[in-house]
Amino acid sequence: MSQSPAAAAAAAAAAPGPATTTSSMHTPAPAAPHRTAPRSSWFTIPEPLRLVFNQFPLVTYAPNELPVRSPFNRDLPVLYVFASDQGALKGLPSYNPSCLKWQTFLKLAGVQFRIAPSSNHASPTGALPFLIPPSSPTDAASQKPIPSSKLERYALERGPEKLADAAGSKLDAYQALLDSRIRNAWLYALYLSPGNSSLLSQLYVEPCSASMVVRTTILHKLRRAAEAESAPYGSIYRCGAGFRGTLAALGPDEWFFGSSQPGLFDAAVFAYTHLLLEDSLEWIDTRLQDSLLKYPALVEHRKKLFSRCWGQANE
Structure with a gap:
């Protein structure tokens, strides 16, 4: 008995076929997880270098000591x-x-x-x-x-010490005398006098460089500057008038201008008299020291001020 075309189509759809057979179905494999490549940065060490560094363990050395001239007490100026x-x-x-x-x-x-x-x-x-x-x-x-x-x-x-101030006009007048006569004689004696060349080099030239070329250049510049500044008052022989005028401000008193305590002008005079009489400075041309030694009161003033600030002065 023949089937109608519609019944034949329905029977074919209901009958199991190869495409729907369980044993022949293929189950797809799960997808592999996506791996993100590590992001590089400026602080990432390349693998070849990392392998090399791993062969040498990191060693931390103790810090170097400060130079001798470095301040060791930050609480002091x-x-x-x-x-x-x-x-x-x-x-x-x-x-x-x-x-x-x-x-x-x-x-x-x-x-x-x-x-x-x-x-x-x-x-x-x-x-x-x-x-x-x-x-x-x-x-x-x-x-x-x-x-x-x-x-x-x-x-x-x-400072805890209360220092007396000298009268302004009087201090200015004597300071000008100190800056003109004595200071310029000092410049001439140390920088321009041939006899004191070794002392000048010891103090200001040798510490700057070991090179003879550099030392010669520095020495030339120092002398040229001193010559330009001390030219009007260059002669050491004029310094006697400077010491004599300075002594007038001291008079018979212990400190300048009759003060009960040493002040700024005392320190200014001492800055020259001490260096001229200090034994550690080997002056060869001693004309400036000889001029100072004619005024024992200034020599005694230097000794007292050194004792007050540093201890006993050299005799």
Whole structure:
């Protein structure tokens, strides 16, 4: 009996065929997880280098000690002056009159400080001395240098000693005498006198460089500057008038201008008289010292001030 076309189609759809047989069905494999390549950064060590570094364990060395001239006490102000390394460690007087003047005045005012060797090139003002106040983590201005022009105020404000001020006009007149006659004679004696060339080199030239070319250049520049500055008053023989005029301000008193305590002008005079009479400075041309020795009161003044600030002076 033949089936109608519709019945035949329905029977074919209901009958199981190869495409629907369970044993012949294919189940797809699960997809492999997607791997993200590691992101590189500036701090990632390349694999070849990492393998090399793994062969050498990291060793941490102890920190180097600070240089001898480095400040060891940050709680004290530091005065930067012309000085040798050993002289600075011992707190000895600077061998430069301008530096020694302020070093002495700070001591007279009772300011606690230490000194460190330096040069004009390291100074923010182009000249020594200058002072760095104590370090303070809460005060950003604590490390601002104080030039020599402001050291008098700093000493009077910070020092416990109350120093008497001389009359302004009188002090200015004698300071001008000191700056003209005595200072220029000093420049001539140290920088221009052939007999004292070795002392000049020892103090200002040799510490700068071991090169003879550099030393010769520095020596030439120092002498040229001193010659230009001291030309009007160059002769050492004129210094006698300077010492004689300075002595008039001392008179029969212990300190200048009849003060009961030494002050700024005492420190200024001492800066020259001490260096001229200091045994460690080997003066060959001694005409300037010989001129000073004619005034025993100034020699005694130097001895008393040195004893007050540093101990016993050399006889």
